Amino acid sequence: MPIRIWDIPREEYFHSGHRLCPGCGAGIIMRHLSKALGGRGIIAHATGCVEVSTSYYPESSWRVPWIHVAFENAAAVASGIDAAVNALRRKGLLPKEKEIRVVAVAGDGGTFDIGFQALSGMLERGHDVLYVVYDNEAYMNTGIQRSGSTPFGAWTTTTPSGKSWAYGEWRPKYRKDLLFVAMAHNIPYYATINPAYITDLYEKIIKALSIKGPKLIHAYSPCPPGWRINDDDTIRVSKLAVLTGVWINLEYENGIVKVTTPVPKRKPVEEYLKIQGRFRHLTKEAVEIAQRLVDEYVERINKLVGKEVIGPVEK
Amino acid sequence: MKSSRKVEPLSGNYAVAYAVKSIDVDVISAYPITPQTTIVEKLAEFVANGELDAEYLHVESEHSAMSAAIGAAASGARVFTATSSQGLALMYETLFIASGMRLPIVMALVARALSAPINIWNDHSDLMASQDTGWVQLVSTNNQEAYDLTIMAYKLSEHSEVSLPTMVALDGYIQSHTIEPVQLEDEELVRKFVPKRKKEYVLDPEKPISMGNLGDPDWYYEFKVQQVEAMERAKRVFREINSEFKSLFNRSYEPFEVVYGDDADTILVVMGAHTGTFIKATKTARSEGIKVGIGILRMLRPFPDEVVKHLSQYDYVGVADKSIYFGSPSSSFLTSDITTALHLEGSNTRVATYIYGIGGRVLRLEDALFIIKNLWRISKRLEEYSKKPVFVGVRY
Numbered sequence: 001m002p003i004r005i006w007d008i009p010r011e012e013y014f015h016s017g018h019r020l021c022p023g024c025g026a027g028i029i030m031r032h033l034s035k036a037l038g039g040r041g042i043i044a045h046a047t048g049c050v051e052v053s054t055s056y057y058p059e060s061s062w063r064v065p066w067i068h069v070a071f072e073n074a075a076a077v078a079s080g081i082d083a084a085v086n087a088l089r090r091k092g093l094l095p096k097e098k099e100i101r102v103v104a105v106a107g108d109g110g111t112f113d114i115g116f117q118a119l120s121g122m123l124e125r126g127h128d129v130l131y132v133v134y135d136n137e138a139y140m141n142t143g144i145q146r147s148g149s150t151p152f153g154a155w156t157t158t159t160p161s162g163k164s165w166a167y168g169e170w171r172p173k174y175r176k177d178l179l180f181v182a183m184a185h186n187i188p189y190y191a192t193i194n195p196a197y198i199t200d201l202y203e204k205i206i207k208a209l210s211i212k213g214p215k216l217i218h219a220y221s222p223c224p225p226g227w228r229i230n231d232d233d234t235i236r237v238s239k240l241a242v243l244t245g246v247w248i249n250l251e252y253e254n255g256i257v258k259v260t261t262p263v264p265k266r267k268p269v270e271e272y273l274k275i276q277g278r279f280r281h282l283t284k285e286a287v288e289i290a291q292r293l294v295d296e297y298v299e300r301i302n303k304l305v306g307k308e309v310i311g312p313v314e315k
Numbered sequence: 316m317k318s319s320r321k322v323e324p325l326s327g328n329y330a331v332a333y334a335v336k337s338i339d340v341d342v343i344s345a346y347p348i349t350p351q352t353t354i355v356e357k358l359a360e361f362v363a364n365g366e367l368d369a370e371y372l373h374v375e376s377e378h379s380a381m382s383a384a385i386g387a388a389a390s391g392a393r394v395f396t397a398t399s400s401q402g403l404a405l406m407y408e409t410l411f412i413a414s415g416m417r418l419p420i421v422m423a424l425v426a427r428a429l430s431a432p433i434n435i436w437n438d439h440s441d442l443m444a445s446q447d448t449g450w451v452q453l454v455s456t457n458n459q460e461a462y463d464l465t466i467m468a469y470k471l472s473e474h475s476e477v478s479l480p481t482m483v484a485l486d487g488y489i490q491s492h493t494i495e496p497v498q499l500e501d502e503e504l505v506r507k508f509v510p511k512r513k514k515e516y517v518l519d520p521e522k523p524i525s526m527g528n529l530g531d532p533d534w535y536y537e538f539k540v541q542q543v544e545a546m547e548r549a550k551r552v553f554r555e556i557n558s559e560f561k562s563l564f565n566r567s568y569e570p571f572e573v574v575y576g577d578d579a580d581t582i583l584v585v586m587g588a589h590t591g592t593f594i595k596a597t598k599t600a601r602s603e604g605i606k607v608g609i610g611i612l613r614m615l616r617p618f619p620d621e622v623v624k625h626l627s628q629y630d631y632v633g634v635a636d637k638s639i640y641f642g643s644p645s646s647s648f649l650t651s652d653i654t655t656a657l658h659l660e661g662s663n664t665r666v667a668t669y670i671y672g673i674g675g676r677v678l679r680l681e682d683a684l685f686i687i688k689n690l691w692r693i694s695k696r697l698e699e700y701s702k703k704p705v706f707v708g709v710r711y
Contacts, residue, residue: 042518044386045527057534060525065518067389068527069412073382076374080344080386080394081518083370087341087392091368093511100520118382121375 003203009035018061019053023231025221025238026050026107026134028195033103033132036205037064040099042081046074046106046115049141049223050134072114075122078104078129101209102128107221108135112148112176123185123214130208130215133178136223144226148176151246152293153286154278156226161281167289174293178218182252189215190252191260195222196238197249200260204251220247228277237275244272245298245310259301259309266313269294318501325497327490330458331397331423331483332357333497334465336367337505341392344372344383349435350487351399351425358395377402381409381420388418389526391517393469396420399487400427403441407448413480414449414542416527419472419512420480422450423465426587426637427487428674436675437487439587439638442615443648449542451481451549452615456590458495460613461485463566466500470509470556476548484615486588488675500564508563546617553614569611570619575601576608581694582626583633583687584610584653589671589678593635596683605691607633618652626653627662631700633690635707637672646670646704667693668704676708 013034020027030050037043045051045068054061055068069077082102088094104122106115111133122129138156139145145158152174153167161167182190189211193201201219208215220241222234229237241247242261246269249261269291273279282290291313298310325333331354335343343362345355361367370387374380377398384394398406403424413420426442428434446452453468455461461483468481485491516524530538553570561567575597576582585593590611597607610625610632626632636647643651650668657664669686672678686707692698 039520039523041520042390052529055525055528057528057530060528062525063523065520065523066525067386067518069382069385069416070408073379073409076379076382077386077389079372079374079379080342080383080388081390083342083344083372083383084387084390084392084394087368087370087387088390091341093341093391093514098520117375118379121379124375125373 003199005199008032008202009038011035011038013038013063015061015063019056020049021225023222023224023234025195025223025234026136029132029134029193029201029219029221030054032198032202033105033205034062034064036202036209037101037103039064041101041103043067044069044074044077044081044102044104046110047071048107048110049136050105050107052141071110073118074104074106074110074115075118075129075131078102078131079122079125079127082127082129101130104129104131106133107141108133108137108149109139109147120185123187123216127214128212130217132217132219134219134221136221136226138226140223140226151175153282153290155281156278167282167286174297178216179250179252179257182216185214187216188213188253192218192220192248192250194220194238194242194247194249196235196242197261200249226278228280229275233275237272240267240272240275243267244269245294246272248298248301248310250301257301257304259305262309264311266298266311268313320499320501322496322498324494325458326353326492326494327458327461327485328353328425328492329357330462330497331465331485332361333499334462335395336361337500337502338393338466338469338509339367339506340369340395342370342372342384342387342394344374344380344387344394344396346374346377346380346398346402348377348399348402350427350491351397351402351423353491354397354423354425377405378409381406381413384420385409385413385416385418388420389416389518391512391514393512394420395422397423397425399425400429400441403445404429407445410445410448410450412527415538417478417545418480419469419478421465421468421472422480422482424482424484425487425491426484434674437489438673438675439636442484443638443640445482446616446648449479450616451479452484453481454484454586454613454615455490456588456611456613458490458497459566460568461490462497462499463560463564464568466505466509467556467560471549471553473512474552475513477545477552479542479545479549484587489588504563508560550617550619568613569621570614571621571625572611572613573608573625574611575606576610576625579606579608581629581632581690582608582610583635583690584612584649585635586612586615586649587637589635589637592678592680592683593687596680596687600684600687600691605688607687607691618656622653623656623660623662627657627660627664629664629694631665631667631690631694633667633669633686635669635671635686639670639673645702665700667700669707670704671707678708682707
């Protein structure tokens with residue numbers, strides 16, 4: 001039985017009054033992550049938007065134990081917490097029955113780029129940690145600079161379009177795909193989540209927390225100032241990402257990839273691009289390249305799943 | 316119960332590993348680097364054999380070694396890690412975070428030169444380059460001290476008035492790979508001396524707290540001044556721990572100890588494993604009427620107050636430093652510290668600098684004798700004092 005909206009607990013563990021921007025996708029993700037964690041978890045947080053916006057001393061938005069150390073090491077810090085919990089429990093210094101779930105949170109900069117090594121180490125060692133990356137597709141905290149997750153053609157402050165850089169500095173390319181990173185590390189669970197599909201999002205977090213071993217969740221996280229969208233377009237753009245195939249809600253479990261939001265007929269990528277200021281400079285030719293990249297990505301996922309779960313573009 | 320007290324022939328690295336076992340650490344985060352590696356190898360053996368009940372983390376870098384240590388310490392565990400040279404340099408960012416978050420982490424530093432050129436031999440470049448990181452730094456002169464200071468380090472770090480991480484240094488190869496007899500103490504007694512860490516301010520789902528928050532200009536400064544005060548308190552707490560250690564184990568370590576100082580004409584300040592060589596040299600020089608005391612600096616941070624008390628009675632003193640402080644007035648970290656300390660107390664004592672042992676350059680007994688004689692001649696005004704360092708043993 002899938003989770004319904006009223007199955008999500010009303011109790012809040014992520015306080016209002018934080019300093020995230022209006023319409024921030026990460027806020028929605030953190031709120032639901034902390035609800036799922038309730039009073040049974042510890043969060044290790046990388047430096048980033050959410051960290052600075054929720055921990056402004058002497059305030060904190062977190063009603064779960066929370067630690068921030070640095071930018072590139074959330075996975076390593078979480079590894080240490082996991083080790084401490086194991087040791088203290090074994091030595092009788094923590095009650096044996098006490099449930100403690102360890103979660104690492106980082107943005108795309110802290111995951112795809114500077115934190116990639118620590119993430120790989122944590123996954124490889126098999127820690128009982130859930131790693132959540134809120135992916136707003138650039139270094140938003142420092143003011144919108146390109147990251148290893150920035151999609152083709154997106155304007156950022158370090159990929160402006162100009163005479164020599166028609167689409168930013170871009171050549172046609174894929175973003176790093178964490179699904180294949182997860183597969184390469186043979187972890188028990190990987191999922192993608194999207195704030196427009198909140199019950200799917202919540203269900204996947206709950207499921208991940210119930211699985212022993214390293215888990216990786218990749219969260220789509222719109223950034224209104226960075227993407228040049230309206231504050232109230234967060235959910236609209238999140239939904240369009242799925243409907244155009246730019247983002248695919250899926251799960252990887254026991255070696256099997258399953259798409260949790262099938263899209264029988266896709267909308268053209270242009271519909272997704274045109275509501276975001278960061279793609280405004282794209283020419284017709286660039287939009288075609290963007291469409292081709294999404295087509296290739298969709299084909300790749302369909303092949304993995306073994307059937308056409310994401311359909312062709314609706315003409 | 317049979318006492319586990321015994322004397323064993325141990326390398327400095329194994330001595331540290333035995334100390335870590337005896338205080339019953341909970342988490343070890345380990346990454347190999349020469350010449351530190353045999354510490355974490357020995358600890359892996361202890362864990363594999365069931366002699367030590369700890370989680371052993373095979374981290375993928377030193378940066379992650381310190382990050383994991385921070386996470387584990389914040390969760391209430393007693394933590395150990397060890398490193399050297401480039402490893403310490405890679406950790407640099409997280410060293411400040413460990414001290415800023417006031418976590419009682421203990422780390423062994425097997426002192427080694429820094430690249431470039433890459434060099435795996437001993438000097439104090441790594442130790443000195445980390446003296447501003449907010450860590451307590453204890454420097455051992457032999458393997459027994461490495462064992463004892465590691466045990467004392469936990470008690471110091473976990474003391475509620477200190478709550479700072481501690482680095483225990485031992486010299487690469489000269490200690491790390493040299494076997495000496497080491498008195499291992501009864502583990503039960505050691506654990507009585509360093510009881511399990513009190514769990515205050517830790518990550519606990521039942522009492523959620525936030526750690527590592529953003530501190531703006533309204534708050535950051537106060538946290539930093541609290542660190543200054545904790546450093547100051549660490550001097551007194553170390554003395555208390557030292558006297559307790561002495562009453563239990565009959566060995567004690569002054570943060571700054573002078574030997575052959577009573578009738579000396581001057582003092583040479585030294586640090587680390589070459590102390591023995593300098594003591595032997597000064598003994599030899601005495602047959603020629605050359606009287607130089609040896610001042611052994613065992614606590615680099617916080618800098619002991621006793622240094623000035625001992626040195627200010629002389630017009631000239633010397634410093635033998637195994638590192639180079641590029642571009643500084645004396646090219647020596649130690650000279651900078653000691654000169655500042657003297658000057659702040661109104662002393663006009665002048666400090667002669669001898670740089671030696673860089674990148675593992677051998678300090679022969681003749682070299683140590685040269686330093687001692689040269690310093691003595693300066694103190695007797697038979698030789699002109701120079702503020703410039705003497706690069707002992709350099710080949711041009």
